[in-house]
Amino acid sequence: MQEKHHVVVVGGGFGGLQLVHDLKGAPVRITLIDRRNHHLFQPLLYQVATTILATSEIAWPIRHLYRDRPEVTTLLGEVQGIDRAAKAVTLASGRAIPYDTLVLATGATHAYFGHDEWAHVAPGLKTLEDATTIRRRVLLAFEQAESEEDPARRDALLTFTIIGAGPTGVELAGIIAEMAHRTLPDEFRRIDTRQARVILVEAGPRILPAFAEELSAYAMAELGKLGVEVRTGTPVTDCTAGGVRIGDSFVASCTLVWAAGVQASPAAKWLGIDADRAGRAMVDQDLTAPDNPDAFVIGDTALIKQENGAPVPGIAPAAKQQGAYVARVIRARLDGQPAPGPFRYRHQGSLATIGKRAAIIDFGRIKLKGGLAWWIWGIAHIYFLIGTRSRFAVAWSWLWIYLSGQHSARLITQKEAQRRED
């Protein structure tokens, strides 16, 4: 008996999961490789970093999602490269996984524009560990400020700088400001946490550039109400343990968070195809690698243009649409049907929240802001979570915070907490 067509998917993010989901019932066997054992709901990762949600509320073991799909094998492993001649994925362990069709959905990480030395002092936000690192640093800064005798050092400990004002940067800045001004004041005896500064730095001319100007102006005003200082039009020129240089001026700030740039995974390099400056693989209109119809690249690690010439954005809905599209292509090929037309991205809208009461939604023609937008944002995100349990847990966590104002995930864990004292 001939073995079924083998689809190897690398990456269990939004794109990879949508693909596996849509291949249900197709005459294939699937191997899904990821270097982590869990799928992560990245749009809410900033809430783990800001003590609102627990890690297990926004992450699920990948193999658990496919317990009822015996044709799907989940493999915890790190890809080292692709052997295009042998049609096999090489893992760091040395093992080779042969494929008939390959789909790379390996995402992106943060980029420091050639300043990788900033990574240590200004962590980005892509993994659960990143989120717990940021959470630890933010909480430790308040703890250390409480014991600090030197006023200048205390001010630096109470200054939080977020670099990059896309949705993640705006969301982080809003929640940190709310923590300092509303959640924490009663708990400290020697410092007034309301004196904390939260600075949001953006090199471009305005925050949230993917949104309409009126929404970005509204978000700016709301951030102001929360006490966030926004600095646009000035790039960060240095990040150190003691602070950040914004243009020519140095701001003493002990806690920096990087939300500015992304760098695609090495998918393009593995396949030997061209990439743009951010490392995204330049794929054909059907998301295959040039001259390699058996290899697809989807999600944040692929570069594909919309009809208006702008690249498809690196957001969850785009990755899901690409996963669904590739599933259709694979099915058509196996059925001997003509391939569907080129991939077309349908933009469904952009969402961002500012603090715990306001949000903006840009559907193109329809634009929403304020409390109603916040409720739509919340309901949409609960809907997109995986599984009844997580939906209940997140809804419950939000409701609790809404009613009590208290965050529940304020734990300092892991190494730095053990190294530093007082």
Added chain:
Amino acid sequence: MQEKHHVVVVGGGFGGLQLVHDLKGAPVRITLIDRRNHHLFQPLLYQVATTILATSEIAWPIRHLYRDRPEVTTLLGEVQGIDRAAKAVTLASGRAIPYDTLVLATGATHAYFGHDEWAHVAPGLKTLEDATTIRRRVLLAFEQAESEEDPARRDALLTFTIIGAGPTGVELAGIIAEMAHRTLPDEFRRIDTRQARVILVEAGPRILPAFAEELSAYAMAELGKLGVEVRTGTPVTDCTAGGVRIGDSFVASCTLVWAAGVQASPAAKWLGIDADRAGRAMVDQDLTAPDNPDAFVIGDTALIKQENGAPVPGIAPAAKQQGAYVARVIRARLDGQPAPGPFRYRHQGSLATIGKRAAIIDFGRIKLKGGLAWWIWGIAHIYFLIGTRSRFAVAWSWLWIYLSGQHSARLITQKEAQRRED
């Protein structure tokens, strides 16, 4: 104006928190020092290690608990020593905190009986990090077994050894066996997780020696039903990355957990008083250090005898009773009243669970086992959790597992996951 009497409490465990709670309204100011920012509900820590609960469900930021008590200052810091002449606590940061009354409630950690080199391969279970380390190793062992080609190595990966059969060891073994036999089988394609071995090793003649013999025999039978191999009367003589030597025989086992011995914190050394072999400070009948009436030692780090000559056990209710007693002593002193009599421990009973359906409770005259005991155990633990939110969250997690059989906190996080692949 003279400053109020200053009580410095070191350690935010059960004893320290009870003391601070019971000093409410007393004419004192309190400084509570802990090297962690959270109080941990240790009796349920094994459930974090076995993917049932999330870390934030059993830990609370200490300063949050005292937000409404302006006389309580919480300090994140590591104690380096006590300057008895100056009556001050010295922190690792160099700062000195003067006290009028000192209470050391600094707990215990695990002990390897002179074999500290085993710590790396056989982690104990005392902190949230310990719990996530054990969780990561257990989950990674299954992941690695799924990819392993060598049958001997695969068997070693699927062998889990728990050393020490007190309540923690029994509870860990029961849940790991249930995971292997009931939760995970559908999710793996190349291994049968039901083939996994869970070995519980006890040097003494029987498991759960603090319980009546009939209950310990019942627990033994229940563990057998879950597939746990129990080996009593044989000490572990070596722990390595590849396995464990039990008496003279070597068992290949990649995942070891240490639940065997405890070592008290250095409280006795700081105070310059005698300690027993486990490092517990030998205190007077009123829990003060000999010749030092202003310094109390309570909880797992104190050694005090019951009327029958046996030491007060190192469990949460004992620490709480001691905290409450010391609060009474301090109040009496400040009021100029005669001191209460010596500390008397009232044993309220011993509880342990075996898997997710059975428990044993030893109230002395009344002994319970089975399903009813499990419900009493569950309700008691939810009652003792801090705060409405945690009670709801834990009850919900348990109910979900009870109904669905699925664990929700199965995340592999932190370093080892990034270092190892496939």
